[in-house]
Amino acid sequence: MASNGTAGSPFFEIRAHPAGFLGAFATRPIPAGTLVLDDSPLFTLDAPLQAYLFQRAQAGGSGGPTPVEGEDEEDDEPAKDLDEFLERNIKTMLSWKTEDQRREFWDLANTRPDLPPAYGIFATNAVQTHGEIGGMFLMLSRFNSSCRPTLTRPAWDPTSHSTKLYALRDIEPGEECTWTYLNVTFEFEGVEARKEEMRQVFHFECCCVACDEANVTPAERAASEKRLLRLRRYKERIAGFSSGGGTDDDEGQRKRLLGEMAQLSREEGLWETAQRLDQAAAA
Numbered sequence: 001m002a003s004n005g006t007a008g009s010p011f012f013e014i015r016a017h018p019a020g021f022l023g024a025f026a027t028r029p030i031p032a033g034t035l036v037l038d039d040s041p042l043f044t045l046d047a048p049l050q051a052y053l054f055q056r057a058q059a060g061g062s063g064g065p066t067p068v069e070g071e072d073e074e075d076d077e078p079a080k081d082l083d084e085f086l087e088r089n090i091k092t093m094l095s096w097k098t099e100d101q102r103r104e105f106w107d108l109a110n111t112r113p114d115l116p117p118a119y120g121i122f123a124t125n126a127v128q129t130h131g132e133i134g135g136m137f138l139m140l141s142r143f144n145s146s147c148r149p150t151l152t153r154p155a156w157d158p159t160s161h162s163t164k165l166y167a168l169r170d171i172e173p174g175e176e177c178t179w180t181y182l183n184v185t186f187e188f189e190g191v192e193a194r195k196e197e198m199r200q201v202f203h204f205e206c207c208c209v210a211c212d213e214a215n216v217t218p219a220e221r222a223a224s225e226k227r228l229l230r231l232r233r234y235k236e237r238i239a240g241f242s243s244g245g246g247t248d249d250d251e252g253q254r255k256r257l258l259g260e261m262a263q264l265s266r267e268e269g270l271w272e273t274a275q276r277l278d279q280a281a282a283a
């Protein structure tokens, strides 16, 4: 499949985001559950395998990157560190791609000036496929993060060898198509903790609809913080039930709390979490 399997039925367009970078925006109504993006990787990188190959190369064994004709002359020298080793391997994989694909790759965002350029683009945009394998997707790379996402997190489909994102709710034309880069551990953290996590892990200041001061009134922000706090408290109480065994009464209470958490999650715009909580409450 070519990169972006949805190219023939565009639910979205890539265009300028008010924050100055690019993003994906719905071009027509997208009903909840729609497959919005089905994207195949340009290439993948197995991080543990790369680290192992680098160590082997350092120890004098084979396994170093294959030199690419016409690329950096210093490639004859062993890579001085793992970053450089990865840089060379990414460039090697790029050399096997078409000119258009290479141009699209080099046009992608790079928030990692501390890394060599190709590896910086990979670190900014790559998404886990399965295990510890990072996939470089040209179309998915244009989708921004939101703490109130409209799409599911990317799910790797081993049969189609592609990653898929579905609409979490009905999306209006013009709305941004986003997914949440943060993993579930942080889903109930307050706004500042969440933003700090984004800085640490992803190296940017989150300006999504839920985080940017300009998007929310102080009253909305306070209501959101209150919901997140209640969600954290409920989660702790439920953890107490699970570890304590429990009577039928406890089980009833646990399900009631799960239902309340699902409702709060929906109000907070955490649709994927709400679905999981509803399922747990019904089980």
Ligand SMILES: C[S@@+](CC[C@H](N)C(=O)[O-])C[C@H]1O[C@@H](n2cnc3c(N)ncnc32)[C@H](O)[C@@H]1O
Residues within 6 Å of the ligand: 021, 022, 023, 108, 109, 110, 111, 124, 125, 140, 141, 142, 143, 144, 145, 146, 202, 203, 204, 205, 206, 207, 208
């Ligand atoms: C995978 S790219 C997404 C597409 C990117 N905006 C572009 O113009 O190509 C990830 C980068 O987009 C920006 N970004 C994504 N989500 C963001 C958000 N919620 N707030 C601020 N910047 C965001 C950051 O610079 C991040 O490193």
